[in-house]
Amino acid sequence: MTSPVWHPYSHLKTQTPSPKVVGGDGPRFTLDTGESLLDATCSWWCMIHGYRHPRLIEAIQRQADELCHVMLGGLTHEPADRLARELVRVTPEGLNHVFFSDSGSVGMEVAMKMAVQYHYLRGKPAKHRMLTLMKAYHGDTAGCMAVCDPEEGMHSLFAGFLPQHHFAPAPTAGFDATREEVQADLDALRGVLEAHHEEIGALLMEPLLQAAGGLNMTSPHYLRGARELCDEFDILLIFDEVATGFGRTGRMFAANHADVTPDIMVLSKGLTGGYLGHAATLATDRVHDAFIGDSALHAFMHGPTFMGNPLACRVALESLAVFEEDDYLGRIEALNGVLREELVDDEALRAHPDVADVRALGATAVIEVHDADSLRGAADFARTQGVWLRAFGRWLYTMPAYITPHDDMRRITGAMKGWFLSRER
Template sequence: MRATLPGRVAPGPLTDDGPVTTRQPRSARDLSLDELGADPQLLLTWDRDHVWHPYASMTRPGPALPVVSASGVRLRLADGTELIDATSSWWTAIHGYRHPVLDAALAAQAARLPHVMFGGLTHAPAVKLARLLVEITPEPLRHVFFADSGSVAVEVAIKMALQYWQSRGRPAKSRLLTVLGGYHGDTFAAMSVCDPVNGMHQLFSRVLPRQVFAPRPPAGFEAPLDEAYLAELTRLVEAHRDELAAVILEPVVQNAGGMNVYHPGYLRRLRELCDEHGVLLIADEIATGFGRTGELFACGHADVAPDILCVGKAMTAGYLTLAATLCTAEVAEGICAAEPGLLMHGPTYMANALAAAVGVASVELLLDGPWRRRVADLDRWLRAGLAPAAALPGVADVRVLGAIGVLETHAPVDVTAVQRVAIEHGVWLRPFGRLIYTMPPYVLDEAGTAAVTGAMVAAAHTLPAPPG
């Protein structure tokens, strides 16, 4: 069966044509979740009337496909359509869906302890996950603060850096340096270090803290280092060292800010500059952590260790939201050495036991499996499958690193049109800006990868050539 725009009579998938055809909504109390899931027209009517989706209009909502189940790498829609999820549900589901090990971990923990406040109490899932993270992240990271999401992990990292310098008697060190083209989340401090020009938060620019921005790193993982760019990084850090609390960036790959892949040497130079001028280094590995780039953490490409590290997304494999901010003993001791002597942050659902138990199972499943070979295979298959797109007039660049494949286009893509083509090929994509990309589950096989790259190239065939 083919997927169509939810709640509408449609001649084809993902079209905005056709009237809404659904029966009169009932009360939510009148039917079970199973009953609502079995009535996609009613579900989508309520969705349209009440649910605000991410990066979407409430008054003019775009299409939403009703998903009723998922297994392995595939989503199953209400009409029976099955789609390969080429985005791993925003880069989280690295093991695919309904993995028996993760299902069992969640069920076992639910039977013991689903949640307990983390103030003055603790539990085995959180403690083991913290220890695992310390063991697998770069030395000398030692302490773990659990957060609710990636954005909150970045907020905590920024607060750690600011409070560290406050405690050291250097309150003027209150700004951050980052690079253009970055994305660090949608919460307030995180927005301040996202790209201020081409990012998603220009609306708030007048009220956000003013940070220091370096140019976007030159593209190319294996491209020669640009000495002029290195000189500009040096100039900026030297010029602002007395007011910089930290440098924050996404190592090697700028993800939602444009999927720019850059040489690890720039990260290595920033580590040196931070050491020379007394500035902390924050690595945002929310998207790149847990193997996505071919190293367990992208910092490994540069063989550097940050002072503060943010992880999330794949840590819980798409089951439950959980992130973590790690720091060195020096940072922790600096924060705790002066009044108030404690980190001023404490989420209600901090270290949720269900999420932590799944996190333990996910990390151990990754470490016990051939993740490095799987990511290397995906790298090879993505390169082969996307190569034909390089000759297409609408494509500006093709790039692959690990389990990340990107087609950069000359003009902004029509999201609905690209998704229509992808669905016809049995694939779910979520393009944005001038990017058609995939970050698939690591368990995707060669045939599945060929389906994904085939859908991406087919969508790229529909793109117009640049003017002139």
């Protein structure tokens, strides 16, 4: 019997039946066929602790015995209060206010609305457009689609439906670039700001790692320069750390690499270790205090039904505790060593005619190819090696769970390299 589930990002005419997952443990999930597959994609980058982590499961069960859900409108509860305090503690200095929602996309919508209303309340209603970067991806809701790359992104069909914002060129200087090497990228950003700053309310970016836009890895110097430019032109800086937050780039947050505090930061994915959907939009005193006033327009009119869900808050608290107590940053550094040794430093892989680039940052690595056709069949090949991979476009990547043992990590990288060796036969 055909399943009535409408799967995401699938071409209905050509899609094949989806494997059915019946369980998981550690870095692996199990199919109804009995196959056990290493999850090299961390289930869309969120299952940082792997599957069936006992402490996270117990946290959900204990909270379910007390309170599963209550609206945050006019009420509060201890898990939400505690999680907000913990997020203020671990994020860059100055992000003192936490607005909860239920997904990364909604968290970004909240951030954009905050920016527009912030400028309105300061008597600058013309600053109602966003500036974002080419190769950006910020989500699939309408507001987020409008700030995704309009050319290479997946939402060009909706161009006539979406509001129009401004775009700056994607940074080209890599993670290890010097400030001098980054200057051309910052000059391009300055050019857009000089031309349009009177109507730009905020600059949005995925700091250091443009994930779904091609896993582009950029320099901390770009973040510092962007912070300076935003201050110069009275523009809020919004960091979308949905994918980069909680260790993915090798620091707790990508912002930490540059010692930069954005005006607004959005978190999701790793926030709960992937065990429940949840998001948080954090703001500085500067942003928050602009909403203190007497008029009806000072209220921030947004309230997702499941914001601050007690189950999600409780598992997020446990996720953060596990992260810190089990030295996940140390684990990520070790994983990065394996990724560099097995992929980045493999001269034969880099010299393969299909390969355009190989790069790694934190617990992320990607093999970029010249032509997307050369990755057709890569996922099926990896499955024969006991690994679950999902290539997209011209990128074959891994974002593993942080608890992945080194031997399993080498099995993942072996499947990635093995695909290119198999094409030589």
